[in-house]
Amino acid sequence: MNIENSRDYYGQVLQGSADLKTDACCTVEAPAPEIRSALAHVHPDVRARYYGCGLIAPEAAHGMRILDLGSGSGQDAYLLAQLAGAEGSVVGVDATPEQLAVARGHLDWHAERFGYRNVEFLEGDIEQLDALDLEPASFDLIVSNCVINLVADKAKVFRDAHALLKPGGEFYFSDVYAERRVPEALLSDPVLHGECLSGALYWGDFDRLAREAGFRDPRLVTDRPLAIGDPAVAEKVDGIRFFSATYRLFGLDGLEPACEDYGQAVRYRGTIPGHERALTLDAHHVIEKGRMFAVCGNSWRMLAETRFAEHFEFFGDFSTHYGIFPGCGELMPFSAAPAGEAVSGCC
Incomplete structure (x- = not known):
């Protein structure tokens, strides 16, 4: 499975010819009052096409330069734009033309609403961030919301993210994980892929890949089990539990493999x-x-x-x-x- 399949699947969902069959692409946690207020300033068309699995609102984001991987219709980008303020900026990257059209189509509306313009959207594959005009070590924060599971080379995404972060920067993201490795036979299933299940990382493999990329101490922030409402999908993945989880990874070279006590x-x-x-x-x-x-x-x-x-x-x-x-x-x-x-x- 590759990014082309993801574009096709989500394009069909956006056009109404397909429905999502799990709650993987839904955010169920209640946002804090300030986040609810910011979401109220995001255009309804953008919110209606949101398919994230977590709440991507890292703390202390004011003035930060932020990269949103798989920015979709732009809800997270426009939310983060308000958290970053006029002194900060947000760059969204997405590979689905239908989603980018929605995000770009509301740039002027949000700039007028916010009183400043600090968002841009690039078309690109998050597996090929090094092909985009993004300066290494130039972002304070990188976020993503339920997209890493959709790509084949997850290790490269983590490596590229690490390279784009400033020293002390943070990769803060939500995605779908599995309690065990998904069988090879299910990896090519287009529905399971589009539902963020077949590409879900076994949490132990995620930990290894993150550390190998330079993120030496991954930290879990929140997690929840996923509900699979479609009987056919549930039967295909019977015996495997899936979870939506939010992690934070710091680009700090001094971190140790384990938690050491220095008083x-x-x-x-x-x-x-x-x-x-x-x-x-x-x-x-x-x-x-x-x-x-x-x-x-x-x-x-x-x-x-x-x-x-x-x-x-x-x-x-x-x-x-x-x-x-x-x-x-x-x-x-x-x-x-x-x-x-x-x-x-x-x-």
Whole structure:
């Protein structure tokens, strides 16, 4: 399966000649008030053609240069444009002409609505980002929403994303994952591919590919099991559980393979708009304002050497090593854990 098949499938969905058969391409989590407000300023035609599987709204995005991979009709791009503000910018990349036409057709409407123009859309294959006129190490944030599963060479997407990020930049994205590897016989099924199932990465393979690309400590933010409402599709994938999950990957060369304890701590100032009470770094790190919060060396760097630094106080250094951080383990999606088994977390 390749990007041509994806274009065909989603083109049919947009034209009304096909329907989606799972909730993979739906966002079910309730957005925060500021995100709901921003979504209200996105054109209804753009929202009506949205097929993401997660909420792509990374914190502290003001002033950031953002790349949206598989930007589709532009909902995430126009949402992020408001979070980035007039000082920031968003570049959307998509390969489906029908979606790009919708996104580009509303550029003027959104510029008037926002009071500034900071969005552009490029036609391109996210497997070939190096063929586009994108400067290496020029983006603060890269996002994607349920598109990496649609491409064949996922490793190249991760490598190219890493190369496009500034030092300390972040790849923040939602996608579909499987609890085991999808059988080879299902990979060429056009419906399963279009429904984001046949291309879903086994979460262990994702972890390996991300680390090989330079993202040394992938962090799970949220996850949920997918519902498959079509009996024929459910029968084809019987025995495999699928999940929508949001991860964040930091472009930090100093991260270690495991969470090491150096006796460090952070204290959140509560200064990120929309997250004044607490910042969720990942599923294991909900850092409340004003509270001394012990962290491993990797988490310390994810805050101290990124856009989050101004929002925290930092305590300790790397002068004394105390071994592995207590409770550190594989950051496996919670809902993917076998029944009755606890899931250990990173820190």
